[in-house]
Amino acid sequence: MAAKKAHITVKDLTLAYGSYVVQHDLNFTINRGEVFIIMGGSGCGKSTVMHGLTGLKAPATGQVFYDDVSFYESGPEEKERIRQNFGVMFQSGALWSSMTLAENVGLPLEQYTSLNRSQIQKLVALKLALVGLGGFEEFYPSEISGGMQKRAGVARAMALDPDILFFDEPSAGLDPVSARRLDDLILELRDSLKTTMVVVTHELSSIFAIADNSVFLDPETKTMIAQGDPKKLLAESKDPKVLNFLTRGEGNNKK
Amino acid sequence: MKKKITLQTLADSMPPEMSISRSTPNALLVRLSGNWHIDQPMPSIDELEKRLKSESKLQKISFDTLQVAGWDSSLLTFLIDISRLCNQQKISIDSAGLPDGVPQLLSIAAAVPEKDTGKAAKHESFLTRVGESAAVSFQSAADMLGFIGEAFVTFIKMFGGKTRFRSYDLVLLIRQCGADALPIVTLISLLVGLILAFVGAVQLAMFGAQIYVANLVGIAMVRVLGAVMTGIIMAGRTGAAFAAQLGTMQVNEELDALEVMGISPMEFLVLPRMLALILMMPLLCLYADLMGVLGGLIVGVTMLDINLMEYYNQSISAVRLNDLFIGLFHSAVFGVLVALTGCLRGVQCGRSASAVGQAATSAVVTGIVSITVATAIITVLCNVLGI
Numbered sequence: 001m002a003a004k005k006a007h008i009t010v011k012d013l014t015l016a017y018g019s020y021v022v023q024h025d026l027n028f029t030i031n032r033g034e035v036f037i038i039m040g041g042s043g044c045g046k047s048t049v050m051h052g053l054t055g056l057k058a059p060a061t062g063q064v065f066y067d068d069v070s071f072y073e074s075g076p077e078e079k080e081r082i083r084q085n086f087g088v089m090f091q092s093g094a095l096w097s098s099m100t101l102a103e104n105v106g107l108p109l110e111q112y113t114s115l116n117r118s119q120i121q122k123l124v125a126l127k128l129a130l131v132g133l134g135g136f137e138e139f140y141p142s143e144i145s146g147g148m149q150k151r152a153g154v155a156r157a158m159a160l161d162p163d164i165l166f167f168d169e170p171s172a173g174l175d176p177v178s179a180r181r182l183d184d185l186i187l188e189l190r191d192s193l194k195t196t197m198v199v200v201t202h203e204l205s206s207i208f209a210i211a212d213n214s215v216f217l218d219p220e221t222k223t224m225i226a227q228g229d230p231k232k233l234l235a236e237s238k239d240p241k242v243l244n245f246l247t248r249g250e251g252n253n254k255k
Numbered sequence: 256m257k258k259k260i261t262l263q264t265l266a267d268s269m270p271p272e273m274s275i276s277r278s279t280p281n282a283l284l285v286r287l288s289g290n291w292h293i294d295q296p297m298p299s300i301d302e303l304e305k306r307l308k309s310e311s312k313l314q315k316i317s318f319d320t321l322q323v324a325g326w327d328s329s330l331l332t333f334l335i336d337i338s339r340l341c342n343q344q345k346i347s348i349d350s351a352g353l354p355d356g357v358p359q360l361l362s363i364a365a366a367v368p369e370k371d372t373g374k375a376a377k378h379e380s381f382l383t384r385v386g387e388s389a390a391v392s393f394q395s396a397a398d399m400l401g402f403i404g405e406a407f408v409t410f411i412k413m414f415g416g417k418t419r420f421r422s423y424d425l426v427l428l429i430r431q432c433g434a435d436a437l438p439i440v441t442l443i444s445l446l447v448g449l450i451l452a453f454v455g456a457v458q459l460a461m462f463g464a465q466i467y468v469a470n471l472v473g474i475a476m477v478r479v480l481g482a483v484m485t486g487i488i489m490a491g492r493t494g495a496a497f498a499a500q501l502g503t504m505q506v507n508e509e510l511d512a513l514e515v516m517g518i519s520p521m522e523f524l525v526l527p528r529m530l531a532l533i534l535m536m537p538l539l540c541l542y543a544d545l546m547g548v549l550g551g552l553i554v555g556v557t558m559l560d561i562n563l564m565e566y567y568n569q570s571i572s573a574v575r576l577n578d579l580f581i582g583l584f585h586s587a588v589f590g591v592l593v594a595l596t597g598c599l600r601g602v603q604c605g606r607s608a609s610a611v612g613q614a615a616t617s618a619v620v621t622g623i624v625s626i627t628v629a630t631a632i633i634t635v636l637c638n639v640l641g642i
Contacts, residue, residue: 097506098609113293122332123293129364142606161293161327188363192356193327 004031006067007164007196008053013062015045015052022048024223026062028215032163035190035197035210037230040217041245046200047091047168049217053198054088054166055079066164084112086164087157091172093149095141101128101152102137108159127155131185147178154185165189167199171206183209204248216242269324271333273298275306282315283307285337288322291330300336307344316341318352331360338365395603402599406529409521413530418522428531432493436539439492443484444543448472448550451480456559465559469569472551478578479585481544483630485536486589490622494597497528498618501601502611510602520602529594536590537583544582577642585633589626596621 008030015022022045030036038046051057053064055071064071066082074082095104105124109115115123128134131151133144141149150170157165167186171179183206189195201207207214207230216226216233218241226233226242234246269289278284283306289295307313316337323330334357341348350358379387412418455471501524504510510520548570555561561569600618604610 097607109293115293119293119297119329119332122335123328126328126332126335126364129366130360132363132366134364134366140607185363188359192359194356 004034006030006065007032008198009063009065009068010053011063011065013049013052013064014060015048015057016060021060021222023217026215026217026224028224028227030196030198031213032196033190033194034212035186035199037207037211037214038198038200038217039202039207039214039230039245041202041219044217044219045222046202046217050166050168050198050200054086055083084160085162086166087160087162088166089150089153089157089168089170091168093141093146093153095149095152095156097141100138100140101133101144101155104141104152105156105159108156112160123159127158128152130158130189131155132181147174147182150174150182151185154182158189161193162195164196164198167197167201169201170199171201171203176205179203179206180209182206186210204246207246216245270295271297271329273300273303275303278317281312282317283313284317284319286319286322287330288324290324291326291333293327293329295329297329297333300333300340303337304340307340307346313344313346315347315349317349320352320354323354326354326357330354331357331364334361335364398603399599402602403595405521406525406595406598409519409526410529412522413526418526419518420523420527425527425531428527429535431496432489432531433535433538436488436492436535437542439488440485440539440543441546443488444476444481444546445550447480447484448476448547448552449554450550451475451547452551452554453558456554460559465555466561466565466569468551468555468559468561469566470573473548473570473574474578476547476551477544477574477582479582479630479634481547482536482540482582482585482589483626484547485539485543485586486593486626487623489532489536489539489589490593490596490626491619493532494593494618494622495615497594497597498601498604498614499611501598502604502614505602505604506606506608506611525594525598525602528598529591532590532594533587534590536586536593540582540586544579581633581637581642585630588629588633592625592629593622596625 006029010026010028010030013026014024016024026049038049040046048057052059058072063073066085069078069082071079071082095101096107099107102121102124105127106120109120109123113120124137125134128136131154133148133151133155136144136148136152141152144152150173154165154167154170165186170182170186174182186197186199187210190197197210199206199210211230214227214230214233215224217223218225225239226237230246233242237243237246271287271289271291274286274288276284276286283303285303291297334353338348338361350361409418451472452468455468456465459465459467459471501510501520504524510524513520513523552563552566552570555566556563597618600614600621604614
């Protein structure tokens with residue numbers, strides 16, 4: 001593998017709603033082309049941290065750097081440029097319900113490129129085919145299943161060929177086979193497009209299947225208590241909380 | 256040959272290009288270069304198409320992509336087009352020369368979709384569309400009748416004490432469509448009273464009969480206009496709100512959640528809304544009547560030099576109790592209509608954001624249309640009955 005290069009750097013990040021602190025003093029680095037997992041129990045602030053990374057939730061203190069450029073300190077144009085370099089798949093898909101799948105995926109292309117209609121159509125067909133939804137262009141989000149909506153969300157996130165893809169709970173609400181297919185898709189996209197993947201999840205099976213690196217967020221101390229490859233964490237970590245999570249609460253006796 | 260560095264920086268700014276050459280008698284070599292980015296114009300594949308079709312001996316296409324500086328989906332769509340051409344001509348593709356990852360993505364994209372969607376070819380004739388929309392409008396008329404019937408049955412059931420809704424909801428709704436509507440009702444009816452008095456005064460002054468402005472404003476406001484104005488205000492304000500609220504609940508499957516629990520949305524959501532409007536509309540109407548008369552009085556006293564007591568006495572003698580009751584009857588009917596149309600459109604709402612917008616729009620339109628029609632019917636009836 002090529003030398004690791006930092007893509008996103010998080011420095012002393014603290015996220016809070018008013019005086020209620022969700023997570024404080026986070027420090028981690030996400031390298032180019034790796035699958036990075038943000039994990040932790042329900043309600044520990046995983047999604048809030050992702051919103052902090054994607055610019056939806058301004059941090060109370062701290063910085064987020066994209067390729068050494070501080071996101072929250074840059075001007076609106078610079079922010080726009082950084083934003084165009086990432087795609088986000090939201091927890092429920094968040095597809096625009098009054099548009100067909102083709103329009104959903106095509107909208108960012110219409111807005112940010114000067115492509116003509118037939119080129120956009122081709123690109124849309126390609127993106128939908130990549131997530132296994134070829135032929136569903138004219139369907140509305142309400143006409144397809146939840147798993148398909150999530151995959152359509154991935155297709156939309158990939159519309160502009162972003163360098164970074166964020167996934168918020170990609171496998172939540174999916175059957176094991178569909179969840180597995182989504183995991184495979186994440187790995188295939190990483191390998192072929194060298195996209196950096198940031199995945200928020202608590203699904204153990206997908207964590208072990210796809211992770212290159214991870215942070216573990218703790219809801220009690222409200223900060224990160226472990227980071228590294230989850231398989232290594234399972235083998236080496238001494239922290240009972242981390243082990244408890246990674247062994248589904250079966251404790252330290254089962255290693 | 257130049258050094259690779261210079262070539263690379265040069266290629267970064269170069270648009271995507273394709274050149275075709277023959278490598279062996281029955282194979283073509285497609286050489287791609289430049290920066291394949293979706294913002295760059297792509298080369299045309301017409302030339303390739305021509306050669307594929309004209310040279311019958313071709314069996315294979317291979318690629319040389321050493322000079323491709325960067326690539327994204329545009330290269331993939333280009334290659335998909337090429338592979339479609341090759342499939343037509345039964346020519347095989349050697350993907351060895353393609354950049355890392357590209358063959359993999361192409362194979363994912365080429366995988367057969369899991370289901371035949373059957374939605375691609377759907378061209379209907381004009382007659383079919385007319386027929387279908389006629390069928391849809393019959394269906395929606397039937398739905399509307401069904402809804403009204405169900406609402407009526409639920410309303411009757413309420414007197415037997417067998418309905419389930421939370422009294423707290425009712426109180427909240429009464430506040431929302433009662434007290435909260437007072438400011439706008441004040442403004443509108445006061446102004447309507449003023450306008451009526453102005454317009455009437457000009458005509459009546461010609462006969463020196465300014466004092467009859469009190470009759471005009473009093474009877475018009477109390478008998479119809481007070482009720483109609485509040486009805487229209489409530490259709491725009493509360494009917495739209497009901498439709499949007501129930502529509503959003505429909506989108507979020509909240510109505511389905513109620514239904515599976517055995518709680519009828521009709522009892523739980525529609526009935527309290529109907530009750531709140533039936534109770535509040537006559538009160539609002541009464542208030543609007545007062546405000547309208549007050550508007551007329553302001554014009555009468557300040558512009559027409561009518562004495563305050565004179566105007567009051569003239570109004571009292573002109574407006575009969577019957578007029579008041581007819582006005583209140585109007586408003587109770589309007590309350591039912593606004594609540595029903597609002598809830599009906601909300602329940603009928605589709606499952607998308609724009610459907611909620613349509614539901615709110617059509618609630619207001621249906622509400623105002625039905626108010627106008629009802630006013631006409633009641634007026635004719637009153638005439639026939641001689642009230």
